[in-house]
Amino acid sequence: MERIDLVTSVEKAMRILSRLDVDFYDVVASYSRSLSVNIMGKGVKEASAQIDVGIGVRVFKNKGMGVAYSQSLEDADVEAIVNRAVSFAKVSQPDPYFKSIPGPSKSPEVPDLCDDEIVNLTLEDAGRIPKSMIDAAESVRSGAMYWGGFGANCSRWCLMTSTGVFIEYEKTSASAHLQPVYREGDDVGSSYEFDFAISLSEIDFYKIGKKAAEKAVEQFGSRRVESGSLPLILSPESSSSLFSALLSALSGESAVKGRTFASGLLGKQIAPETLEIEDDGTIPGAIASSTYDGEGVPRRPLNVISRGRVITFLHNSYSAGIMNIESTGHAIRSGYRGQVGAGPSNIKVKPGDSSLEEMIAETKRGILVINASFLPNMVSGEFSTTIDEGFLIEDGEKKHSVKNLMAGGHIIDLYGNIESISKEGRRFGKGFFFPSVKIRQVKLSGK
Amino acid sequence: MKDLLESIVQKALNEGASFCEARFFEERSNSISIENGIARALSSGILRGIGIRVIVNGRWGFASTNIPTRQNVEKTLRDAIGGAKSITAQMGEDAKIVEIKPSVDTIIHDVKIKLEDVSPEEKVKRMLEIEGAARNLGDKIKDTFVYYGDVVTRVIVCNSFGTLIEEITPRTRVFCRVIAKEGDNMQDGFEGIGSVAGYEIIENIEVEKFSLKAAKRAVSLLSAHPPPRGTFPIVVDPKVGGLFIHEAFGHNSEGDVVFSGQSIIANKLWQKIASDLVTIIDDPTRQCFGHFVYDHEGTKASPHVLVKNGVLVGFLHSLESVAKIGGKPEGSARAQSHHHPPIVRMSNTYLAPGDLTLEEILEDIDYGVYLSGSQYGYVESQKGQFTCKVEEAWLIEKGELTEHLRDVAISGLTLEALKNVKAVGKDFRMDMPGMCGKSGQSMYVDAGAPHFRIDGIVVGGRR
Incomplete structure (x- = not known):
């Protein structure tokens, strides 16, 4: 260079x-x-x-x-x-x-x-x-x-x-x-x-x-599925948006000033006790790691969700100042263009004790979501999203790929309805870790 | 600068390039952020540099720098040539482009009020007036934001056909976002305007139709309901209609998406792909947010008719996509900056008007959903599956708008949806200035439509 x-x-x-x-x-x-x-x-x-x-x-x-x-x-x-x-x-x-x-x-x-x-x-x-x-x-x-x-x-x-x-x-x-x-x-x-x-x-x-x-x-032969309420099994690629949305909504001034769906969640139980999420910008060799954040504050590991309960916001100095506390080292400065925001670094969701195969095998009728974004309206928390890539599961087996199917609801209900978390998952960039997740019932719009 | 670009193009030819394009890009921008009655931040930026694209040994190479000294630019040319040579032996198709007659021209877009003639203090004062109208609506208004941005872009395109084009384009944009709150329920409302224009569009803003409208929408959404789930006839307003045309159809018509096998309509030229009521045009010559005179390959832009009475009659083209799939170069290649090569982009894309009133469109719908205001959308062009997120909606019951709905999105399959356009209104508006993302590049676009009806669309909801 x-x-x-x-x-x-x-x-x-x-x-x-x-x-x-x-x-x-x-x-x-x-x-x-x-x-x-x-x-x-x-x-x-x-x-x-x-x-x-x-x-x-x-x-x-x-x-x-x-x-x-x-x-x-x-x-x-x-x-x-x-x-x-x-x-x-x-x-x-x-x-x-x-x-x-x-x-x-x-x-x-x-x-x-x-x-x-x-x-x-x-x-x-x-x-x-x-x-x-x-x-x-x-x-x-x-x-x-x-x-x-x-x-x-x-x-x-x-x-x-x-x-x-x-x-x-x-x-x-x-x-x-x-x-x-x-x-x-x-x-x-x-x-x-x-x-x-x-x-x-x-x-x-x-x-x-x-x-x-x-x-x-595998996506050949995709078919429509009827509207209804079914369990969703999210692959690590799709559970990443579910958890990233939560940590983004807990970040910076939008969270502190009451402008996101997660602003009022501090201290509240939002998910089963099996859900643990840590944000850690200090993992050696990880994609979202750095010694200091965008304002020069040292990075440090932060437990964000403990036993299903929200325990902290992610702060830069501005949002921390509003709450009269220290920055958590989550300032984000994108290059030289000026403004400083706040957001997560390496998000690690603690593995559970299930597996993707078990989740599918135990499902009488449901949807395996390979690719979809569960990013909600960050203010209201409501979401309505297309399942871009997924499969209908019947009697514990993948039947066929789906098309033109939407899932809708409130994002907080998705966290609350987490039924199981897989022990295996996908590590992205040596830092992020997202498991597969099964969610009890989600409302689906289809044919 | 033009001399430097011309000498670099000549140097590229001397060093074995069969085509070279050297493009200078400069963008000067200013922005103001207003939050709850306070001008929190004013910002200014200058982006400037040169991007060079070559064909060497039948492959594309591209390199850019924002240190536009001769020494650096010559090094950048070497990088571009090296890039093309590096992939010569790799699996892939040969690069080819159509040769066009060279153009030499300078375009400076006129404005009524030059952006630099208005002081930052005056701009702040005006933005505070606009924001204040929303904030003062009542005690359900929790937060109000107004963002003002102006940008003057100067692009010089010089290529080995002899083209030398300079175009200087001012754009002005302002948007307002309002968060309303009642108990734990929070909703937001949004309004935005933008065009190739000067400060006059800011002076012409009527707060009742802009920030106050956003505030009223945020408040009214507090008592709106979730939409029904399932497949329904829908009627879209000009904003949602513009979003639908842009996402569901427009991306599929981009020549590079077509020749790379990623478009659902790639093999359907001259075939009926939509109902007779559908005529779709992309028109860079309209003075909207996506307006330009020459594209970033130096091709003079003209209106592109893509679908005529339901028949696919054309694609959007770069010089490369014309060479690969045929058609006429009508100027659809643009680049976000000097750091990006030109790719095929939409400009101002719209559904042409029909002859019905909104009431006539609604009257024979027994049960459906009326969608208003666009938020965002995307398409998986290779599958032809699209998603559009809208700001608000109403149930249609026996031809009347009844229950107010919020957090509504629609999903559909492009080819089915286009064939299911059942009625098209006459109340056309081009009203969706925004930025479109593709291949890591963000570009100014606009979109529009009259009210129209599509049957068999999946409406997502939680009811």
Whole structure:
């Protein structure tokens, strides 16, 4: 990776800001290099490389905030964005909830977040990677048309604040996905498989291709199912949205200011005692890990759901300040474009004692959900979602794939109606862990 | 900048590229966030850089940088050429494009009130007025948000056909979100406007039809009911209709989706795919949120008729998709920024009006659902299965709108739904400015329709 100097530009902005009449400020600069190879149609279509550099400034004056960013680190541009952010901070109005920005803290470094193989990856190397995905899919059944790709990114980031925070870090990531489409007349067999990780060696590209094709072939012959109330068995890929929605609704100012369906759940039992969810941004080598969060607060593991009870919100410094507590280290700052939010890192749902096979075997009539998003209306908690990929289960066996079927209800009822949790599941990016989950009864709209 | 781009294109040809496109992109944006009567944050940003696309050895390579010095741009060209060479030996189809007559032009979109002529203070004052109208509706209003954004995009496209196009486009957008609360029940209401325009669209906002309307909707949804479950005839308003046309049909008509085998209508050109009442057009020349004069391959845009009286008559095209599946290049390739290659995108997509009134559409429905206001949607184009989430709905009973419904979504199969369009109104509106996501790129689009009726649509609910 090129060694473009970020610190000098950040220090320049800090020096200018230190001479101006403002209360708090932070400056962040980042450099990233992304390589990607796109798969379209019968194979690889395009290889590309992107280099992105930028710097962003947040300024607070009388509790009002001004933000400015630029993709140029030239001295004149840095000075211009500083002046812009300062003038904007003076036009914005006092936010009564704003207290300060965090000061410096020391924390042991979370290891293994930068993979040398990705840092040194050339586009020539990257261009060869998708082959094994396509070969694997073709080995299951040839003749698919594909949509997919491979991407790798390495980025460096530098944050300095008027309160003394100075952080630099490097991180890598890689991802791959494949969607094969098979056709038999008007019948379509199609599915999707993916993986992502910090390190290239953790992604099994052949497995992605093979699984995508196997799942696609299973989707032939999909049929409609009658409306009714049936148990749902969610695969790890679909339970991920169920649990991610909950932790997002427990995050930051929206949660604290009473704007999400989970705002009033603190201390309440929402699920059986078997449900335990931890958020942990300190797992070595995990995709959502970092030593510090987006404001420079050390990451730490946090039990969010214990024995089915909500025990904490996930805070950045702003939402923590409203509750007069310390930040939990969940500030999210996406690059250099300014605003800071809050959200989960690596979400780990504790495995249960069932298995996906047992769940299916014990189901007289139900739906196995392979792919669907259970993200609800974040304000009301109500959801109405299409089961994008799934199977009807009858008498303990998968009967056929389903189409044009919707599930609806209140998301809190889904947590409350969790009947069993599998002991096996899927680990994503070495950090997230989602099991299969069986939910007692869910209202379905179909034919 | 144009000299730099032209020299890079020439250098690419000298180094063995059979095609090269060098594209400069600059976006200057400003935003204001209002929350409960406070202008919490003002923000400003500048994105700028160059993206280079080449065909070498019959393969595409693309690279971008936001450090547009000659040295960096030449390195970026080497990366693009290296990218194409890296996949030469891989399984896949040869890259090809149609050659078009070069265009040399500069387009600067006129506005009535230039964005830079209005001070941040004036913009904040106006946004507070708009937000205040919602906040003051009553004690059920819990939170009000207004977001203002303006952006001026400058794109220069230079390619090896000799095309050299510069287009400078201002867009202005504002949306209002209101959360209403009664006991544990919370609901939200939303209104948004946006167009290729200057500040005049902000001055023209009537709060009764905008922020106050969002607030009233949030409050009224507190007492709305869950929808019935099952398969029903539905009637959609112009916003939901626009969303349906965009999601259920539009993505399926994108040439790259078609030639890569991901579209349910790929093999149906000149076939009847919809009822006689259905005519669908994508028109970048309309001055709505998805408006442009030249696409990001430098092709002059014209209206694209996609479905005429139920017959599929065309697809949306890039220079590549025309070469692969035939048709006319009418300018549908756009890129989010210099960091992205142009891909086939919709612009302003709509269902053409028919001749009925809403009352006439409703009158012969015994039991159904009327859907109003779009939230979001998506389609699995390869299967032709779509989902649209709407803001609110009403039961239709014996031709009348009765019970108010909330949290409604619909799901359907594209080819069935298009054939089941049973009535089309005359009250056309293009009213859905927004951003459309595809292949990791976000793009300005708009969509519209008159009121129309579709039978046999699955309505999701919890009743």
